Amino acid sequence: MTAGDLAVTLAALLCAIGFAALIVVLVRVLDTLKALRSEVESLRSETRPLLADMRASTDEARTTMHTARHDLERFDRVLGSAEAISGAVDGSSRIARTAFSAPAIKLAGLATGTSRAVRRIRGRDTTPELAHVPHGRKRRRA
Numbered sequence: 001m002t003a004g005d006l007a008v009t010l011a012a013l014l015c016a017i018g019f020a021a022l023i024v025v026l027v028r029v030l031d032t033l034k035a036l037r038s039e040v041e042s043l044r045s046e047t048r049p050l051l052a053d054m055r056a057s058t059d060e061a062r063t064t065m066h067t068a069r070h071d072l073e074r075f076d077r078v079l080g081s082a083e084a085i086s087g088a089v090d091g092s093s094r095i096a097r098t099a100f101s102a103p104a105i106k107l108a109g110l111a112t113g114t115s116r117a118v119r120r121i122r123g124r125d126t127t128p129e130l131a132h133v134p135h136g137r138k139r140r141r142a
Contacts, residue, residue: 001009
């Protein structure tokens with residue numbers, strides 16, 4: 001055997017060992033990929049119901065928000081109507097107070113004056129007298 005034959009044999013042996021190591025690594029990678037695929041499938045089977053629940057909850061929340069928005073718009077319209085009615089009632093009560101307060105006061109004064117005049121004419125003057133109440137007391141020093 002010559003040196004060239006020895007080098008070729010040694011290179012062939014090293015290539016065979018390299019290919020064997022590469023085959024071992026590839027087999028391990030394939031095993032890992034199989035385990036990874038089974039884990040991914042397990043994860044999918046666990047998350048599918050959760051995603052379905054989340055979609056249902058999202059749809060329910062969307063429906064609730066739509067209903068709340070509709071109710072809020074109705075409440076806003078009702079509140080606007082109530083403010084308009086309040087303004088109208090306030091304006092009409094102000095007008096009524098202005099229109100009836102002066103005649104009512106005059107009528108009450110006329111009635112009081114007439115009743116006093118009738119009592120004086122009959123001789124039964126029942127005008128109450130005011131009692132004298134002192135405002136302040138002086139303290140005695142002992």
